[in-house]
Amino acid sequence: MAENNQTAEAARVAAKPKPAVPGAAKPAAPGGAKPAVSGAAKPTAPQSGVYKPPVDRPDSNPYKDSRINALNGWFSERFYMVIPIVDYLKKKEVPQHRHSVWYYFGGLTLFFFILQILTGLLLMQYYKPTEAEAFASFVFIQQKVPFGWLIRQVHAWSANGMILMAFIHMFSTFFMKAYRKPRELMWVSGFVLFVLSLGFGFTGYLLPWNELAFFATQVGTEVPKVAPGGAFLVSILRGGEEISGETLTRMFSMHVVLLPGILMIVLAAHLMLVQILGTSAPIGYKESGRITGYEKFFPDFLAKDVIGWLVGFALLIYLSIVFPWGIGVKANALAPAPVGIKPEWYFWGQFLLLKDFSFPGGELVAILLFTSAAIVWALVPFIDKKASREEKSPYFTMFGLFLCIAFLVYTFRVFLLYGF
Numbered sequence: 001m002a003e004n005n006q007t008a009e010a011a012r013v014a015a016k017p018k019p020a021v022p023g024a025a026k027p028a029a030p031g032g033a034k035p036a037v038s039g040a041a042k043p044t045a046p047q048s049g050v051y052k053p054p055v056d057r058p059d060s061n062p063y064k065d066s067r068i069n070a071l072n073g074w075f076s077e078r079f080y081m082v083i084p085i086v087d088y089l090k091k092k093e094v095p096q097h098r099h100s101v102w103y104y105f106g107g108l109t110l111f112f113f114i115l116q117i118l119t120g121l122l123l124m125q126y127y128k129p130t131e132a133e134a135f136a137s138f139v140f141i142q143q144k145v146p147f148g149w150l151i152r153q154v155h156a157w158s159a160n161g162m163i164l165m166a167f168i169h170m171f172s173t174f175f176m177k178a179y180r181k182p183r184e185l186m187w188v189s190g191f192v193l194f195v196l197s198l199g200f201g202f203t204g205y206l207l208p209w210n211e212l213a214f215f216a217t218q219v220g221t222e223v224p225k226v227a228p229g230g231a232f233l234v235s236i237l238r239g240g241e242e243i244s245g246e247t248l249t250r251m252f253s254m255h256v257v258l259l260p261g262i263l264m265i266v267l268a269a270h271l272m273l274v275q276i277l278g279t280s281a282p283i284g285y286k287e288s289g290r291i292t293g294y295e296k297f298f299p300d301f302l303a304k305d306v307i308g309w310l311v312g313f314a315l316l317i318y319l320s321i322v323f324p325w326g327i328g329v330k331a332n333a334l335a336p337a338p339v340g341i342k343p344e345w346y347f348w349g350q351f352l353l354l355k356d357f358s359f360p361g362g363e364l365v366a367i368l369l370f371t372s373a374a375i376v377w378a379l380v381p382f383i384d385k386k387a388s389r390e391e392k393s394p395y396f397t398m399f400g401l402f403l404c405i406a407f408l409v410y411t412f413r414v415f416l417l418y419g420f
């Protein structure tokens with residue numbers, strides 16, 4: 001767009017008289033300046049606040065005499081403040097090397113999040129967040145609303161997809177040390193996004209108000225009680241002592257208002273930092289010539305991103321049709337808890353850790369262990385001084401490997417013990 005604008009600008013100030021071409025872009029007349037009379041020599045147009053990016057590319061515009069250029073000129077004149085941003089995006093480049101594939105996972109996480117918002121908005125048209133109606137409204141969406149089943153299934157699968165992509169994105173940026181100076185806040189904002197994504201999963205789980213969700217939330221919200229001040233936190237989460245309709249209302253408002261609101265603000269900061277600071281390359285790659293080239297973010301990298309999104313979308317539809325999530329039976333607080341109750345897969349690690357530490361005082365130790373590891377993880381860019389000096393930091397790589405393997409082993413153990 002900026003390039004086209006430059007052409008329009010160049011055409012405007014050109015001294016040569018030119019006959020008007022039908023369909024050609026009209027010269028801009030900001031501030032009410034009169035358009036040049038056809039065939040007359042153009043005056044040097046008074047330049048209003050229209051932004052003129054520095055010309056550093058060949059001035060070729062394939063749309064010079066087309067309607068596209070006219071439309072472009074119309075928008076450029078009104079939204080000139082975004083021209084530097086578009087111009088910047090056109091200049092942004094992504095380094096290419098043998099690990100470049102990992103650069104696509106942030107975009108995939110974003111794509112699944114966008115799907116969550118869209119499908120969530122549709123579900124909200126029929127969902128009723130009350131103890132009496134929640135389960136029935138879910139059955140109604142699944143069985144009566146046209147394509148309701150598909151929207152619900154895509155929402156459930158895409159939630160899992162988003163968290164899985166966020167896991168992969170987080171570990172890949174960790175191992176590439178993409179958090180190192182000056183990207184510290186990219187990492188910290190990313191960490192906050194990750195915690196918020198888990199919050200989405202946790203609060204959304206109760207919404208169908210079925211037996212499994214009811215008891216899993218009961219177990220899950222019990223955990224903080226062992227920590228000092230935890231009981232207070234639990235009563236806030238539950239809206240009382242026990243899981244009830246109050247809890248459902250709270251989880252619902254967190255799921256559809258509080259968490260999306262915070263996530264969008266943090267996401268905006270994360271993406272803005274990504275654009276401003278650009279994409280990093282692993283330590284030493286530039287110096288050792290392992291960068292094979294640079295790819296334009298717009299349109300080349302973005303086009304490949306979109307291909308990844310389409311593949312992800314096709315997979316979601318496949319999973320939604322072939323492996324649909326069940327509805328279960330309506331929650332009943334008086335019924336005994338079903339055997340083998342467990343949370344969603346992304347909480348399996350913490351779940352089993354607590355079970356492994358189920359000796360007196362053990363749960364508090366497990367919570368402390370877990371919380372300390374999470375704090376170190378969140379602050380890693382400020383602790384890993386070697387990476388900031390562009391030196392290899394193998395101890396941090398080992399720490400990341402340890403967490404990654406521990407998570408996988410624990411998750412697999414829960415799978416062996418309880419099934420999926």
Ligand code: HEM
Pocket residue numbers: 102103104105106107109110113166169170173178179183186187188189190191192193194197267270274278279280281
């Ligand atoms: C809702 C969750 C998230 C979304 C939508 C998101 C989105 C993105 C996007 C689109 C990019 C640019 C492309 C790429 O490098 O993959 C990016 C880069 C980055 N993200 Fe995230 N992200 C999320 C979560 C996280 C998490 C959990 C972390 C780490 C704790 C993180 C850390 C980073 C870092 C360090 C970069 C820079 C990569 C580089 O320069 O090489 N992000 N993110």
